[in-house]
Amino acid sequence: MKLRAVKGIIIKDLRELRREKMALFWIFIFPLMWITLFGTMWGGHNPPVSLDVGVVYTNENSAFTAHNVTEIMGNVTLEGVHIFRIKKFASEESGISALKHGKIDSLVVFPPGFGRNVSTGRQAKIYVYFDRSDPQEYQIVRGTLMAFFSEMEKRMREKKIEIQLEYIEKYMPTGEYNITPEAVREYLIASAEPLRIEEKEVSGNAPTPIKFYITSFIGIQFLFATMLTIGSGTLEEIEKGTLRRIAASPATAWDFLAGKMLSTFFIIMVSIFVGLVYSRVVFGETIVPSPLGWLIIFTASVFSMSLGLAIAMATRSIKSTTAVVNFISMPLLFLAGIVIPESIIPSWARPLTEYFALGRALKDFRLLEIYHRPVRDIMPGLTLVGVETAMMFLIALFLYRWAMKRMEV
Amino acid sequence: MKAVRAIEIRGLKKSYNGFQALKGVDLEVNEGEIFALLGPNGAGKTTLIRILAEGLGYDSGEIRIFGEKLSKKTARFIGYVPQESIAYDLLTVEENLKFYADLYDAPKEKISQLIDYFDLPKKKKAKELSGGLRRRLNLAIALLYDPKILILDEPSAGLDVPSRRELWELILGFRKEGKTVLISTHYMEEAEALADRVAIMNEGSIIATGTPEELKSLVGEESIIQIEGLLNGLERLKDKFRLVEKDGVARIHVRTPRESLPEIVETLVRAGSEIRVIKIEEPTLEDVFLKLTGRGLE
Ligand SMILES: Nc1ncnc2c1ncn2[C@@H]1O[C@H](COP(=O)(O)OP(=O)(O)OP(=O)(O)O)[C@@H](O)[C@H]1O
Numbered sequence: 263m264k265l266r267a268v269k270g271i272i273i274k275d276l277r278e279l280r281r282e283k284m285a286l287f288w289i290f291i292f293p294l295m296w297i298t299l300f301g302t303m304w305g306g307h308n309p310p311v312s313l314d315v316g317v318v319y320t321n322e323n324s325a326f327t328a329h330n331v332t333e334i335m336g337n338v339t340l341e342g343v344h345i346f347r348i349k350k351f352a353s354e355e356s357g358i359s360a361l362k363h364g365k366i367d368s369l370v371v372f373p374p375g376f377g378r379n380v381s382t383g384r385q386a387k388i389y390v391y392f393d394r395s396d397p398q399e400y401q402i403v404r405g406t407l408m409a410f411f412s413e414m415e416k417r418m419r420e421k422k423i424e425i426q427l428e429y430i431e432k433y434m435p436t437g438e439y440n441i442t443p444e445a446v447r448e449y450l451i452a453s454a455e456p457l458r459i460e461e462k463e464v465s466g467n468a469p470t471p472i473k474f475y476i477t478s479f480i481g482i483q484f485l486f487a488t489m490l491t492i493g494s495g496t497l498e499e500i501e502k503g504t505l506r507r508i509a510a511s512p513a514t515a516w517d518f519l520a521g522k523m524l525s526t527f528f529i530i531m532v533s534i535f536v537g538l539v540y541s542r543v544v545f546g547e548t549i550v551p552s553p554l555g556w557l558i559i560f561t562a563s564v565f566s567m568s569l570g571l572a573i574a575m576a577t578r579s580i581k582s583t584t585a586v587v588n589f590i591s592m593p594l595l596f597l598a599g600i601v602i603p604e605s606i607i608p609s610w611a612r613p614l615t616e617y618f619a620l621g622r623a624l625k626d627f628r629l630l631e632i633y634h635r636p637v638r639d640i641m642p643g644l645t646l647v648g649v650e651t652a653m654m655f656l657i658a659l660f661l662y663r664w665a666m667k668r669m670e671v
Numbered sequence: 672m673k674a675v676r677a678i679e680i681r682g683l684k685k686s687y688n689g690f691q692a693l694k695g696v697d698l699e700v701n702e703g704e705i706f707a708l709l710g711p712n713g714a715g716k717t718t719l720i721r722i723l724a725e726g727l728g729y730d731s732g733e734i735r736i737f738g739e740k741l742s743k744k745t746a747r748f749i750g751y752v753p754q755e756s757i758a759y760d761l762l763t764v765e766e767n768l769k770f771y772a773d774l775y776d777a778p779k780e781k782i783s784q785l786i787d788y789f790d791l792p793k794k795k796k797a798k799e800l801s802g803g804l805r806r807r808l809n810l811a812i813a814l815l816y817d818p819k820i821l822i823l824d825e826p827s828a829g830l831d832v833p834s835r836r837e838l839w840e841l842i843l844g845f846r847k848e849g850k851t852v853l854i855s856t857h858y859m860e861e862a863e864a865l866a867d868r869v870a871i872m873n874e875g876s877i878i879a880t881g882t883p884e885e886l887k888s889l890v891g892e893e894s895i896i897q898i899e900g901l902l903n904g905l906e907r908l909k910d911k912f913r914l915v916e917k918d919g920v921a922r923i924h925v926r927t928p929r930e931s932l933p934e935i936v937e938t939l940v941r942a943g944s945e946i947r948v949i950k951i952e953e954p955t956l957e958d959v960f961l962k963l964t965g966r967g968l969e
């Protein structure tokens with residue numbers, strides 16, 4: 263191998279890249295946009311939701327009214343954010359229409375007599391309308407509203423128990439039975455709410471979503487930037503005739519390939535490094551891979567370069583290479599668990615996360631760097647990835663040699 | 672003493688998927704001469720050059736460079752200037768030269784020397800260069816490692832007249848420095864202006880080799896009548912005379928101008944030609960090609 267020639271090829275590639283605005287965008291900016299987008303949407307800290315709630319009620323002059331309920335709703339805050347923004351509607355129809363048009367997230371209808379029923383201790387009804395067209399949105403809206411009403415219900419129950427206790431204390435014959443008002447009170451509370459569930463949050467050890475999205479970004483680099491950089495980079499030089507020229511020089515087509523792979527590897531490593539630093543700066547969190555983590559990244563990038571080169575050499579056209587890479591990588595983004603957690607991948611696609619080298623490499627990288635699993639847990643995966651990478655590398659070399667023959671050098 | 676052959680080719684054959692592009696080429700280029708391969712499109716000039724300079728595979732034959740078998744080792748003797756630009760568009764002139772210097776392991780000082788010699792704008796990106804400058808950058812790249820043989824494929828194709836003249840000067844300069852130059856061209860003016868010796872190629876074979884004078888003498892006793900104007904009825908002359916027509920100028924080969932001229936003029940005028948100029952001319956290499964193949968160069 264001609265070292266000076268290989269070095270020359272690497273420097274030339276890096277210089278070219280520096281001036282290629284589109285490539286810079288796809289390799290550096292696009293993945294950062296990805297981290298930013300998903301990081302701010304789901305990563306790190308979730309700000310509390312805020313819902314637009316339409317209400318319909320008639321004015322009553324009882325002690326407690328629907329109006330009082332809406333006031334309470336309007337005052338609920340979490341971390342300084344008002345959870346419900348209340349909009350009063352004149353009729354159920356106009357409220358429903360607003361809900362249908364997405365102007366409000368939910369509609370709460372207090373039928374006439376609500377206030378009187380509540381005030382006189384009878385059961386009162388509330389109708390709540392949701393829009394189910396977006397299932398996730400529906401879950402969030404319903405969950406939030408129901409949580410509010412169940413809290414409200416609980417308070418009302420407690421109030422009722424207070425009132426009942428007053429009567430009981432007044433009329434309960436004392437001393438006859440060994441029952442204290444306290445015991446009665448406890449009993450009543452328990453019959454109204456036999457189970458009390460308290461949520462406790464575990465924090466500290468739990469991985470935050472941002473780390474997951476960092477690994478997704480690394481996966482995206484392998485699925486797109488790496489494959490396209492080496493594939494189209496090689497084809498460009500074939501089409502332009504410069505590869506023929508290089509092969510005619512004292513350097514060989516193999517020196518060229520070595521230079522191309524090293525420059526691609528360098529570019530991808532820099533882009534991954536930039537992504538890791540970026541995440542640290544913007545989200546205050548990042549992954550600092552262990553040596554084994556870097557080894558996984560290295561192996562996956564070799565696999566990805568080989569796959570990209572193999573596709574390029576088999577199609578021998580930049581357009582087809584771009585098309586094939588997109589065609590393969592787009593579905594894999596999801597099916598191989600690159601950007602979505604394995605738990606929500608359809609079961610028929612699970613083998614991709616198990617046996618497709620890039621899916622498996624990323625999975626193992628996550629186990630190692632996010633979930634801190636012991637090395638022995640990921641050894642089988644790493645072995646598989648290593649074997650697949652070696653095979654893909656050989657296939658790429660074989661196709662490259664074949665393409666060089668076709669090029670008559 | 673036998674002169675050292677810079678390039679020696681025997682029985683070279685090459686086919687592309689069954690199509691014979693070279694049908695047994697024999698060629699000798701002496702050290703220090705400018706040698707032109709003259710032939711029309713598809714003659715096989717580029718194919719021959721790529722075998723010499725790019726290591727393109729061939730079917731049979733023998734090639735020696737300064738007596739050594741053509742190989743990766745002899746590659747360093749040959750500087751190759753292909754027709755297309757081989758510079759990277761996004762790199763500057765200087766960066767391109769640096770890259771190729773690394774490839775050929777050429778001394779770094781050579782870069783600035785060549786930039787000065789060819790008067791190249793070193794900070795300009797290759798994509799911003801004019802056609803003439805690109806060609807000169809190609810030349811500079813080929814000269815980085817000081818090759819003894821320079822091979823240029825259609826060096827002046829696509830260049831305007833001043834750039835072409837400049838390039839010719841440069842090529843003549845290489846000979847002064849003792850380099851051997853092999854060019855391919857289908858402009859007979861170029862071959863005549865530059866070459867010490869010319870090989871005329873047609874359809875994969877070399878049909879004649881010699882100095883321009885030797886080749887022109889092949890036209891023999893014949894004279895050339897050159898007629899310019901709006902010409903009609905040339906095809907009526909084709910049975911009787913060899914002729915080529917290009918841009919309203921017809922060159923007609925005749926044995927006895929005095930007898931043939933009236934007949935020719937009469938035929939043309941009767942067919943409705945408007946003749947502007949009639950000259951009796953010296954033969955050119957184009958006429959040689961016409962004599963040998965029965966058709967024109969372009
Ligand atoms: N890579 C190739 N595959 C198939 N046929 C080819 C290839 N390169 C050249 N040929 C054919 O070989 C013949 C010789 O081509 P070549 O390019 O050597 O001619 P040339 O003399 O350089 O012509 P030109 O003046 O057009 O450059 C032509 O008929 C051409 O079509």
Ligand SMILES: [Mg+2]
Pocket residue numbers: 716717718824825
């Ligand atoms: Mg040619």
